[in-house]
Amino acid sequence: MPLLTPNLGVPAAIAGSRPRVRFAPSPTGYLHVGGARTALFNWLYARHHGGTFILRIEDTDAERSTAEMVEGILQGMRWLGLNWDEGPFYQTQRVEIYRKIAAELLASGHAYYCFCSKEELESRRARAAQEGRPSRYERTCRKISHEDASRRQSAGEGAVIRFKVPESGGTAFEDAVFGRVEFANAEVEDFVLLRSDNGPTYHLSVVADDVDMRITHVIRGADHISNTPKQVMLYRALGVPEPIFAHVPLILGPDKTRLSKRHGATSVLAYREEGIVPEAFRNFLAMLGWTPPEGTPEILGDEQLISLFDLNAISRSDAVFDRAKLDWFNTEYIRSYPAEKLLPLIEEEWAKAGFKNQIHDRKSLLTTIDLLKPRARSLKDFATSFRAFFTDDFEADSAAVTKFLNDASVRQILVELGNRYDACDDFSEPSAERLLRNLAAEKNIKAGALINGARVALTGQAVAPSLFAVMMVLGKERTAKRLKEIRF
RNA sequence: GGCGGGUUCGUCUAGGGGUCUAGGACACGGCCCUCUCAAGGCCGGUACACGGGUUCAAAUCCCGUACCCGCUACCA
Numbered sequence A: 001m002p003l004l005t006p007n008l009g010v011p012a013a014i015a016g017s018r019p020r021v022r023f024a025p026s027p028t029g030y031l032h033v034g035g036a037r038t039a040l041f042n043w044l045y046a047r048h049h050g051g052t053f054i055l056r057i058e059d060t061d062a063e064r065s066t067a068e069m070v071e072g073i074l075q076g077m078r079w080l081g082l083n084w085d086e087g088p089f090y091q092t093q094r095v096e097i098y099r100k101i102a103a104e105l106l107a108s109g110h111a112y113y114c115f116c117s118k119e120e121l122e123s124r125r126a127r128a129a130q131e132g133r134p135s136r137y138e139r140t141c142r143k144i145s146h147e148d149a150s151r152r153q154s155a156g157e158g159a160v161i162r163f164k165v166p167e168s169g170g171t172a173f174e175d176a177v178f179g180r181v182e183f184a185n186a187e188v189e190d191f192v193l194l195r196s197d198n199g200p201t202y203h204l205s206v207v208a209d210d211v212d213m214r215i216t217h218v219i220r221g222a223d224h225i226s227n228t229p230k231q232v233m234l235y236r237a238l239g240v241p242e243p244i245f246a247h248v249p250l251i252l253g254p255d256k257t258r259l260s261k262r263h264g265a266t267s268v269l270a271y272r273e274e275g276i277v278p279e280a281f282r283n284f285l286a287m288l289g290w291t292p293p294e295g296t297p298e299i300l301g302d303e304q305l306i307s308l309f310d311l312n313a314i315s316r317s318d319a320v321f322d323r324a325k326l327d328w329f330n331t332e333y334i335r336s337y338p339a340e341k342l343l344p345l346i347e348e349e350w351a352k353a354g355f356k357n358q359i360h361d362r363k364s365l366l367t368t369i370d371l372l373k374p375r376a377r378s379l380k381d382f383a384t385s386f387r388a389f390f391t392d393d394f395e396a397d398s399a400a401v402t403k404f405l406n407d408a409s410v411r412q413i414l415v416e417l418g419n420r421y422d423a424c425d426d427f428s429e430p431s432a433e434r435l436l437r438n439l440a441a442e443k444n445i446k447a448g449a450l451i452n453g454a455r456v457a458l459t460g461q462a463v464a465p466s467l468f469a470v471m472m473v474l475g476k477e478r479t480a481k482r483l484k485e486i487r488f
Numbered sequence B: 001g002g003c004g005g006g007u008u009c010g011u012c013u014a015g016g017g018g019u020c021u022a023g024g025a026c027a028c029g030g031c032c033c034u035c036u037c038a039a040g041g042c043c044g045g046u047a048c049a050c051g052g053g054u055u056c057a058a059a060u061c062c063c064g065u066a067c068c069c070g071c072u073a074c075c076a
Helices: A011-018 A033-048 A065-078 A095-107 A118-132 A146-154 A201-212 A223-236 A268-273 A278-286 A300-307 A323-335 A339-353 A363-377 A379-383 A398-404 A408-423 A429-442 A447-459 A467-484
Strands: A019-025 A050-055 A086-090 A111-112 A160-163 A170-177 A181-184 A192-194 A217-221 A244-248
Touching: A019 A217, A019 A363, A033 A050, A033 A065, A033 A217, A033 A244, A033 A278, A033 A300, A050 A065, A065 A268, A065 A278, A095 A111, A095 A160, A095 A201, A095 A223, A111 A146, A146 A300, A160 A223, A170 A223, A170 A244, A181 A223, A192 A201, A201 A223, A201 A363, A217 A223, A223 A244, A268 A278, A278 A300, A278 A323, A323 A363, A339 A363, A339 A379, A363 A379, A398 A447, A408 A429, A408 A447, A408 A467, A429 A447, A429 A467, A447 A467
Parallel strands: A019 A050, A050 A086, A217 A244
Antiparallel strands: A111 A160, A160 A192, A170 A181
């Protein structure tokens, strides 16, 4: 019977203490949904165990990293509510650490200088590919004596530092999600640790930082599985205990290929733009590849997510990003939030849309929101289809007008209805309904036709809450006025 | 190509030898409710990639094939 908690090889001192996890994005792009989920899992794990969540920016690729992307990632993290306890640390500010470790590895005989030029390597690779041979680095410079290498290096000859990968045997690790994963060492090339510009390579900087930051659990995308043996070798060469690795499967587009722009929005900030509630997005992301214990509902707020989350319930197969399900989570959250909680989110939406709310009485604002929220699919609805509830400055949906306000006699009766509301003393839901139905009977028209027409006159939409509830929220004045003066 | 991994309804998944004529959620279809649209209630269809084993018994274990994903850089 295999236990579900692997990697028992980790020293108790590390495994037993409070976990320290990190999210380490590279600012070569915005925060995409895959990265966001990785960040979320790290955050949930840290919060569940009372551990520490660290943010580290892996910006060692000067060519492709930009300050804007860093800002975007930070914004995305904040919007998602993934607050970090330490950092953000920037790798470009920590290069000394990496150089020191590279020098250590060199001194201990675990690494060596390589003088092969990029061009040389490239043509060798091309040739190998052509001949159908594996295009691994041939370890040419491994033969150079330590003395010769140091001499050439200090004479100014360009060089990189490569790791000496064992030529036989295998390197295995126990993944918390995938179980035991093993690679033949012969498949792993002598990878570069330090580039000729003295900058670290990914493998060096991650391991150096994870060691330095005392990371206990490396929770990251499954695209890193193949990199892991290299990193494991580094830990071992350094004589440092390995962390627990947990690789989480990737998120795919609807066509089951890697999620990309062609599939629609991949930046988490785009979902903020679309009126998604952060908590709904978190819940949705958590369910992509992770399953709560049997019998738990799928709508899980942050506290529940934190208390239920665990690494062993993470799936091993990639998951398709399902927009319809995200929207469902969003509607569930919107309808479950009290109006007070919704209001600031809606105000943000109004600000984005440049919309001016004309209801200044907080109480009626909240009542209106409560009436509307069960029908909201997105926060955006409050600035678009629900517009007529918050301002007199609204347009009508033309399809709704042709469907329910085409008949001149209906329009005429609506004016009459407006007059009667004006004149009535008791403007309550039952009386408003009674009044309308009586008028319909009087004019020999179906109440439904009048109701539908009135709805469009009042809201500009064919779709809205129950008409008389709408009237109450609008108030007598507005209701009467909109019925008497239909502008469309 | 090589190496690593994955494969249960359209999607996320439950399940880990008999309890599976395979369960849930989203989506979809129908009906009810009804002033529209949601919501809600009821009903419904759709899945163990394929082929071989092992076993009294396989969605569950083994092997192979197919397909998909990842890695294969002085990117991360």
